[in-house]
Amino acid sequence: MNRLAGEKSPYLLQHRSNPVDWYPWGDEAFERAAREDKPVFLSIGYAACHWCHVMERESFGDPSVAEALNTRFVCVKVDREERPEVDGVYMAALHAMGRPGGWPLTMWLTPCRNPFFGATYLPPDTLKGVAASIGELWAAKKGELKASGAAVIEHLGGLAGTLSGGRAGAGSRPGAGVEAMDRAFEALSESFDERHGGFGGAPKFPQPATLGFLLSHARRTGRGRGAAMVVKTLRGMAAGGIHDHLGGGFARYSTDDEWLVPHFEKMLYDNAQLLRVCAEAHCATGEADLADLARDIAGYVLRDLRLPGGAFACGEDADSEGIEGKFYVWRPEEVAAVLGGPDAAVFCRLYDVTPEGNWEPHEKGLPRDRSILRRREGAEDPGARLGLPAAEVRRVDAEGRRRLFEARSLRVRPLRDDKVLAGWNGLMIGALAYAGRALGEPGWVRAAAKAAGFVSTRLMKGGRLLRRWRDGEARFPGVLEDYAFLADGLLDLYEATAKAGHLALSRGLARDMVELFADEGGGFFTTGRDDSEVPVRLKEMGDGALPSGNAVAARCLIRLSAFCQDPSLLALAAKTAGAFSRLLDERPESVPCLLGVLDLLHPSKGEDAARGCRGPTCRPPADAEIDLGLTEKAK
Numbered sequence: 001m002n003r004l005a006g007e008k009s010p011y012l013l014q015h016r017s018n019p020v021d022w023y024p025w026g027d028e029a030f031e032r033a034a035r036e037d038k039p040v041f042l043s044i045g046y047a048a049c050h051w052c053h054v055m056e057r058e059s060f061g062d063p064s065v066a067e068a069l070n071t072r073f074v075c076v077k078v079d080r081e082e083r084p085e086v087d088g089v090y091m092a093a094l095h096a097m098g099r100p101g102g103w104p105l106t107m108w109l110t111p112c113r114n115p116f117f118g119a120t121y122l123p124p125d126t127l128k129g130v131a132a133s134i135g136e137l138w139a140a141k142k143g144e145l146k147a148s149g150a151a152v153i154e155h156l157g158g159l160a161g162t163l164s165g166g167r168a169g170a171g172s173r174p175g176a177g178v179e180a181m182d183r184a185f186e187a188l189s190e191s192f193d194e195r196h197g198g199f200g201g202a203p204k205f206p207q208p209a210t211l212g213f214l215l216s217h218a219r220r221t222g223r224g225r226g227a228a229m230v231v232k233t234l235r236g237m238a239a240g241g242i243h244d245h246l247g248g249g250f251a252r253y254s255t256d257d258e259w260l261v262p263h264f265e266k267m268l269y270d271n272a273q274l275l276r277v278c279a280e281a282h283c284a285t286g287e288a289d290l291a292d293l294a295r296d297i298a299g300y301v302l303r304d305l306r307l308p309g310g311a312f313a314c315g316e317d318a319d320s321e322g323i324e325g326k327f328y329v330w331r332p333e334e335v336a337a338v339l340g341g342p343d344a345a346v347f348c349r350l351y352d353v354t355p356e357g358n359w360e361p362h363e364k365g366l367p368r369d370r371s372i373l374r375r376r377e378g379a380e381d382p383g384a385r386l387g388l389p390a391a392e393v394r395r396v397d398a399e400g401r402r403r404l405f406e407a408r409s410l411r412v413r414p415l416r417d418d419k420v421l422a423g424w425n426g427l428m429i430g431a432l433a434y435a436g437r438a439l440g441e442p443g444w445v446r447a448a449a450k451a452a453g454f455v456s457t458r459l460m461k462g463g464r465l466l467r468r469w470r471d472g473e474a475r476f477p478g479v480l481e482d483y484a485f486l487a488d489g490l491l492d493l494y495e496a497t498a499k500a501g502h503l504a505l506s507r508g509l510a511r512d513m514v515e516l517f518a519d520e521g522g523g524f525f526t527t528g529r530d531d532s533e534v535p536v537r538l539k540e541m542g543d544g545a546l547p548s549g550n551a552v553a554a555r556c557l558i559r560l561s562a563f564c565q566d567p568s569l570l571a572l573a574a575k576t577a578g579a580f581s582r583l584l585d586e587r588p589e590s591v592p593c594l595l596g597v598l599d600l601l602h603p604s605k606g607e608d609a610a611r612g613c614r615g616p617t618c619r620p621p622a623d624a625e626i627d628l629g630l631t632e633k634a635k
Contacts, residue, residue, distance in 0.1 A: 008470040009079040011047040019066035022077045033074040033111035041073035045104040047417040048265035050318035052104045059124045068128045072135040094118040113535045114149030177598035184588035197236030205253040208273035209543040213592035241372035246405040248300030267315035272427035279435035310450030317414035329370035347400040420469040423482040430489030433496040480549035483513035488556040522579030542590040551593035
């Protein structure tokens with residue numbers, strides 16, 4: 001066992017028996033690097049990542065690779081979900097070096113934590129070759145490598161600084177906010193996949209922040225195109241293999257452009273955002289299948305990701321028994337063994353289960369005769385296509401999914417990463433509270449309240465919100481997303497329950513967020529003033545897998561301003577939007593969540609900023625309380 005054996009992160013614990021002499025991120029590793037005058041080899045990943053598992057097995061478990069690393073470097077392993085501020089700095093550095101991002105992230109640093117070379121996944125022979133070359137360069141050109149690393153950090157710091165101030169932009173010029181929203185809509189409309197939904201080509205991501213913006217744009221303008229793109233995308237995803245047709249919920253993204261083949265990990269933050277946008281889309285369009293899809297997602301999360309104390313786990317692995325996707329795929333014989341011949345034949349036609357299989361797995365241990373379940377009938381009536389009454393097809397569909405789910409439950413499940421992260425739970429708290437109220441599901445609101453109680457008690461210490469709880473231990477200072485996502489989610493919970501305590505907690509978190517993360521020049525840094533473990537403080541710009549912490553912080557401040565009648569919070573939100581004016585001017589489609597902030601800063605006539613870019617206004621009367629089976633009355 002190496003030093004990772006004492007950690008709580010499931011990802012770090014997966015590496016505790018590697019022959020690599022791993023250190024967790026911290027001063028001990030860098031002090032040794034300085035003392036021995038060695039570079040630091042940094043590897044960043046997460047527990048549900050398929051290629052992280054591949055690199056762990058084939059490289060970090062190989063004694064020859066371990067020797068190549070241990071003799072030349074001090075080796076540090078980081079769980080990007082525990083330490084997003086560390087991952088953010090070095091992923092930004094990788095992009096600054098002109099390389100595409102991804103995980104596992106592989107980086108070499110000076111003992112001062114400055115990055116001078118980086119990559120993502122490296123096969124074992126390549127990794128050994130790169131390690132040898134860097135070792136030789138360190139011996140021969142150490143000064144140049146140190147200068148290069150310092151230049152990268154200086155560049156990143158300058159980038160954060162230039163986000164503030166400068167020329168007037170979309171956050172400040174009269175009418176510019178509406179212009180930015182319209183330009184973003186046109187760019188998204190041009191990149192929309194009319195056949196399958198979504199934007200661009202493979203790999204294809206759900207982009208829930210973009211879908212939420214399109215719904216708000218449709219509401220503002222009365223143009224149906226935005227809502228139609230959202231419905232097409234959600235239905236395409238729901239039919240595809242990215243959707244778990246048996247257990248509910250969605251995988252991270254699709255490797256193709258038709259939503260068929262995912263990397264099979266299922267993450268809390270994706271499902272939280274998709275739950276919300278499905279409920280928003282149902283409220284905007286009245287389409288019943290979108291409400292059903294929201295119930296599908298909530299059912300998965302509440303069944304498989306909810307932990308005993310009420311909080312939510314991070315997600316589930318892509319791999320089962322060491323093979324990506326094995327848990328989820330089927331052969332026709334397996335379907336027939338569960339359903340019987342006639343029903344199996346119908347079900348296989350409905351869900352594209354064929355003798356040849358419908359995908360080519362990466363893993364050598366999984367033959368190509370397996371199929372990912374996906375609906376293939378499209379707009380065509382499946383009953384007519386199959387020559388059967390529609391009612392019979394619906395029976396086979398529902399009964400088949402139920403029985404196959406039961407059969408699948410006997411398989412070896414993927415690992416569940418049972419860390420509790422404050423920010424990700426904030427997203428799910430908000431999504432359950434909003435969707436529960438919008439769809440008449442008070443049990444979801446109760447679940448959100450219980451999760452909020454867990455996070456507010458277990459992850460608060462000495463007045464500071466902490467990032468991660470697992471196995472009885474709360475650790476690591478919360479970053480901007482933790483404060484912003486949780487404060488914003490608590491406002492949704494306040495709207496759903498009228499419990500004054502949720503509003504008070506949100507307001508307190510927002511106050512601390514401003515104190516810890518706000519930049520006097522505008523916007524918020526990712527890390528707090530009290531965090532000295534990264535070499536530079538960054539500002540998030542665009543939305544990625546997670547919404548921008550700056551955008552959610554600004555949205556939360558706008559909503560609090562409306563709830564608490566505090567105009568200073570509205571001014572601070574406007575200043576935050578102004579800090580990103582260059583990006584809003586040049587590439588507004590890359591910041592859809594920030595466009596939602598502009599929508600609130602420049603509301604249409606009669607709109608309420610407390611709505612918080614959430615579709616229909618959900619602000620409860622001051623003396624009201626939804627019947628949630630709770631004994632405490634709102635004050």
